[in-house]
Amino acid sequence: MNFLKYIAPCHFGLESVLAGELKRMGADNVVAHNGKVTFSGDYNIMARANINLRTAERVLIELGAFNARSFEELFQGVLKIPLENYIGSKDAFPVKGWSLNSKLFSVSDCQSIIKKAAVERLKKHYKIEWFVETGPVHQLQFSIHNDEVTVMLDTSGAGLHKRGYRINANSAPIKETLAAGIIDLARVRNNTTFYDPFCGSGTFLIEAATKALNIPPCLKRKFAAQNFGMFDEAIWSQERSRGIDLINRDAEFFGYGSDIDFESVELAKQNAKKAGVFSKLLITQKDAKDFEIKAPYGVVCTNPPYGERMLELEEANQLYRDMGECFNKIDNGSFYIISPSEKFETLFGKTATKRRKLYNGMIKCQLYMYYNAPNNLKSRDEIRERL
Ligand SMILES: C[S@@+](CC[C@H](N)C(=O)[O-])C[C@H]1O[C@@H](n2cnc3c(N)ncnc32)[C@H](O)[C@@H]1O
Incomplete structure (x- = not known):
């Protein structure tokens, strides 16, 4: 049984x-x-x-x-x-x-x-x-x-995207489970230098940091099945202890987040504190047009405004052009950009190395993946293998 x-x-x-x-x-x-x-x-x-x-x-x-x-x-x-x-x-x-x-x-x-x-x-x-x-x-x-x-x-009760760290959200947060999936596809590791130049409430940054440090996303929350008579309470304490033992607080991971909006920056900071990963992140107010990767190599996961919920479409299109101008000069990082725009690659000015269809709620999106190999990964096959 x-x-x-x-x-x-x-x-x-x-x-x-x-x-x-x-x-x-x-x-x-x-x-x-x-x-x-x-x-x-x-x-x-x-x-x-x-x-x-x-x-x-x-x-x-x-x-x-x-x-x-x-x-x-x-x-x-x-x-x-x-x-x-x-x-x-x-x-x-x-x-x-x-x-x-x-x-x-x-x-x-x-x-x-x-x-x-x-x-x-x-x-x-x-x-x-x-x-x-x-x-x-x-x-x-x-x-x-x-x-x-x-x-x-x-057995879960509230959906598992409810990790417990989101005190408040800005007007268009990405769902935690979707952000975590993109971070997995981007192969964020315990030594990754991570960036989100449109960080909003900080979802990508927090999901990347918790993954890199191996912090179980739902360690602190309750589940419906904890009240089920058929399960011994001990299984929950055993599994929480197992999760705690596997946490790696010494991971070299570091994440940089930025957003043009001051309130979003403050919100992301608060959420990162609640998630226990604030010391692994630096979150500042900045226009994405000034984005740069300072580390020898960085992984960028981001969802810029879609032009449906946040900016008017033409404003979003101009933003994608501006992003292209800035991001396409950077050769020491890989980019994973989620957008519903079918014209994204044209506006951005570069064809993605690979694309993947994903749904952000009811909105059909593409994850546009641009891969620049780190210096120790040169061959084309190796790059394809990583994607
Ligand atoms: C779709 S939201 C990102 C949501 C975020 N992933 C989250 O989970 O909360 C887009 C964000 O881009 C920011 N933004 C808009 N234009 C910007 C620009 N030029 N530079 C930087 N951030 C910008 C907005 O303030 C907003 O927070």
Whole structure:
């Protein structure tokens, strides 16, 4: 029983990054799918995944999967799931989910059928007629895709992008999980010199520093499954201790952040303090047109204004031109720039070494990757290999 199947949803485009994270932490049967990664492991792996994953949105237990094209099939499918192994007689068990390309398309109807079947199953087991649902919340989730139903139990509670360091955000922060994925693709290491010249509230800087120092992103926060009767409280303390033991405060990493807006600079500083990485960062007010890499070699991850939420489109386009003028003179760094603009490369004045489609919320973006090799990495093959 203590070996379970799990599902971790993630941003489209980051599945392989998340699969890599899971393999490194010792999960079994790691398989990347569209927008999610499935894996298996014991209860400690579940706790470890919640505390350590940088790019997952949450960790769900897969309770059952079956085909259903009618409400009756849906009801019978849920009735077979041994929910009593997870849900106690007083626990709350709300249901939510989604349906895509399926005969059962009404989400609210599916929601009530699944709830009814769950109640029916638990009634037989606990021999009670009424569920008070005053205990810990056990959020049931379902997905119906091409008539395949998956029923899941959420172990995370609040989404895993809620690390606990963001005191406040500016008007267009990048989601922590997406920033962490880009940082993984940029191969930020414990000795990287890192830059974000449009740092806003500091998300890239903080995610890069915590990765370089190996600080588990969700070390200090709570998870829904901490209140589940089925898990021993010890797994959480074991996994938090494991995470703390692996932190490397002596890492050579250093990050430079800048933003034209004074309030954003102050906000980024506050957030960095809260995340415990302020001493590894220098955050200043500066126009990105004056950007430079002072270290022998630097990695730049950044999301300039899109012209949708922050600046008008033409202003954003001019900014991309200005960025190109400045950044294209720099040959001692690699650039990872996320933008929704299809014209970015033309405006920036240089074709990316490589591109990757990523979604920032609902906005379809490209990660434009410009790679300048450090002096010790000369061959073209080696460069391609790194990307
Ligand atoms: C999309 S936001 C970056 C959000 C950031 N990644 C975060 O998570 O909070 C773009 C940022 O660029 C800044 N900005 C706009 N024009 C700038 C310029 N010319 N130089 C430097 N920063 C600029 C804005 O103040 C804003 O904070």
